[in-house]
Amino acid sequence: MTELRAPGCDAPKGKLSFLDEFLTLWIFMAMGAGVGLGHAFPEIADVLDSVKVFSVSLPIAVGLLVMMYPPLAKVRYDQLGKLRGAKRMLSTSLVLNWAIGPIIMFSVAWLFFPNPEDAAFRNGLILIGLARCIAMVLVWNMLAKGDCEYCAILVALNSVFQIVMYSVLAYVFITVMTPVMSPSSQAIVVEITMADIAKNVLIFLGIPFAAGVATWYFVARRKGRAWFDTVFAPRISPLALVGLLFTIVVMFSLQGERIVDQPLDVARIALPLLTYFLLMFFLSFGLSYKLGFNYGQAATQSFTAASNNFELAIAVAVATFGIASTEAFTAVIGPLMEVPVLIALVNVSLWLRRRYYGPDGLPGMKGEASRR
Numbered sequence: 001m002t003e004l005r006a007p008g009c010d011a012p013k014g015k016l017s018f019l020d021e022f023l024t025l026w027i028f029m030a031m032g033a034g035v036g037l038g039h040a041f042p043e044i045a046d047v048l049d050s051v052k053v054f055s056v057s058l059p060i061a062v063g064l065l066v067m068m069y070p071p072l073a074k075v076r077y078d079q080l081g082k083l084r085g086a087k088r089m090l091s092t093s094l095v096l097n098w099a100i101g102p103i104i105m106f107s108v109a110w111l112f113f114p115n116p117e118d119a120a121f122r123n124g125l126i127l128i129g130l131a132r133c134i135a136m137v138l139v140w141n142m143l144a145k146g147d148c149e150y151c152a153i154l155v156a157l158n159s160v161f162q163i164v165m166y167s168v169l170a171y172v173f174i175t176v177m178t179p180v181m182s183p184s185s186q187a188i189v190v191e192i193t194m195a196d197i198a199k200n201v202l203i204f205l206g207i208p209f210a211a212g213v214a215t216w217y218f219v220a221r222r223k224g225r226a227w228f229d230t231v232f233a234p235r236i237s238p239l240a241l242v243g244l245l246f247t248i249v250v251m252f253s254l255q256g257e258r259i260v261d262q263p264l265d266v267a268r269i270a271l272p273l274l275t276y277f278l279l280m281f282f283l284s285f286g287l288s289y290k291l292g293f294n295y296g297q298a299a300t301q302s303f304t305a306a307s308n309n310f311e312l313a314i315a316v317a318v319a320t321f322g323i324a325s326t327e328a329f330t331a332v333i334g335p336l337m338e339v340p341v342l343i344a345l346v347n348v349s350l351w352l353r354r355r356y357y358g359p360d361g362l363p364g365m366k367g368e369a370s371r372r
Helices: 023-040 044-048 058-073 077-112 116-130 137-143 148-181 183-188 194-223 225-254 256-261 264-290 295-306 310-321 326-356
Strands: none
Touching: 023 225, 023 326, 058 194, 058 225, 058 310, 077 116, 077 148, 077 194, 077 264, 077 295, 116 148, 116 264, 116 310, 116 326, 137 148, 137 295, 137 326, 148 194, 148 295, 148 310, 194 225, 194 310, 225 310, 225 326, 264 295, 264 326, 295 326, 310 326
């Protein structure tokens, strides 16, 4: 495959930007601000719901669309033509992302929340598991010294694939499978149709997706990829964080009383998320090693499989179940957990390279550890 670089792969210092490095802190601060705002102005829910668009309060709809645009604008859509050169790796990625990943999150969600009264937590986790990562994985992959070209292709592929698969899988795992898993829960199953989810996916993924493709066509192609990556992309990147934090502030302002009264809910959500991240990462790394992928490819496979597109999960949860729902509350805990866990897994990945891969990056021979 020809030399190619994904956005962020050539970062000069090989580390997170200031905003990304302290993302967990910003999320905590946004949560605190939201709780304080909700207590100070209890009427805020009525204000936010007074004007709606796409069945979602206007401020939240704007925040969600702003949040989704930057990662989709930075995808290298022109690299989709290179998919033919990596059929074996891509088929492995598709299985990990669209079969194994959703099934594992579905299983984890039912393991930690098997009771009918916990269905909302379970649904929120399932929505997270179905939203495959298309943004921050570029950062994790860069830090772990993965294959940047392959990562760019997977991001582009998952961006397109989510349009087709997300609503179908969400309907199957939430509406169809709940009565199968727990017949006694049938009466309280949240009745959402495939059309409901498809509409929300097309709005909150389709609109920024179209904007991203238009940006690539009218900006990246005409101004040059180098200018786009070094000038335009850094300017729009903070919009994703602004949109995310704005959404968190509003969501937590609506659930401030609940958070104060039930602080253990955050911990209950965090534990299955942690389980999911670890299972997906090590399963993907082990499978990649077994299949003979080099270190760069294995790292990219693993971080792509273990990461999630929380922006999409939040958008669909808010649009489908409501901004004050437990499903939306569960989805918003996702980025709070992902950042510290995936940063830790970057170090694990680099250790695996030293321990199980040779100097040429190929598996099957010990690296630096065996030569000491």
